[in-house]
Amino acid sequence: MHWIDPDSLPEVAGILERFVLNPHGEVDGFVMKAKQSAVLVHTPPHMDRELTRHVSPGDKISVRGVRPRGAKLLAAVSVTTAGGREIIDEGPDHDREHPKVKHEPMSVQDRVELSLFGPKGELRGALLSDGTVLRIGPREAGHFAALLARGAKVAARGDGLQTKHGRVIHAREIGPDPERLKPLKKPKPKDRKPKHGHDEDAHAA
Known part of the structure; x- marks a missing residue:
């Protein structure tokens, strides 16, 4: 409650x-x-x-x-x-889980109708003119706030769902148009090869 x-x-x-x-x-x-x-x-x-x-x-x-x-x-x-x-709002059941759904690759290009926020006022995405809901994590959304502002032109690619209440896309890439998309999360750096040390010296001995 x-x-x-x-x-x-x-x-x-x-x-x-x-x-x-x-x-x-x-x-x-x-x-x-x-x-x-x-x-x-x-x-x-x-x-x-x-x-x-x-x-x-x-x-x-x-x-x-x-x-x-x-x-x-x-x-x-x-x-x-x-x-x-x-x-x-009576609060969630303790055993409540998100529904199991199958996402599909989706893309969109449109104008922002409204910025979307979480319950504490954190930017979470945008509602586009065609009704598509574009979702972005709050940490990433702050870096792309200009693209999520009302009236902005935005393009995105990500994992999407089409439901009876509309379409939602969880963005993986975003930009002002399809030719200038940027990944929302930086790829993790590849494991570096170990520097020459005592172990390698021991094998060489």
């Missing part, structure tokens, strides 16, 4: 526009339209089943949550449907 009482938090109402996916294909947030502006809402993956069972794009909803510093994000503690059903 979340340690914050939802009733103590301000309520933001709007229309759910689309779900946001994590690299495992689970819903871990959504975009809703509130007062003519898009609001990014983060929800923990263990709320996936309840959310997708009771709300759909186009539904009126309200969210109670907290806003981390330095990010345009609402980290939800509870989501209430138009019918009054309250979906509360």
Whole structure:
């Protein structure tokens, strides 16, 4: 159960526009339209089943949550449907595991619609204009923040999934266009050959 009482938090109402996916294909947030502006809402993956069972794009909803510093994000503690059903973050089951899915190589080239953040405000990727969710680890994302900003042109290659809620790509390479992709993680240096030492001298003796 979340340690914050939802009733103590301000309520933001709007229309759910689309779900946001994590690299495992689970819903871990959504975009809703509130007062003519898009609001990014983060929800923990263990709320996936309840959310997708009771709300759909186009539904009126309200969210109670907290806003981390330095990010345009609402980290939800509870989501209430138009019918009054309250979906509360009760915390994950101890034995909960990510779903087993098969990723495929995928690539994308598009414009950034929204930057995506984790619950503490850490940059985690971008939602692109075609609806693709581009995911990047928070350590790597900081180095490519300009490419993940709203309006930026970005291209990426990585491991992808196509689900009923949309497409998600966990990027392995990223750049401003397909011709200038850079790997997100530097390759590990190859093992160096041992320097000449006593062992080699002993074999030579």
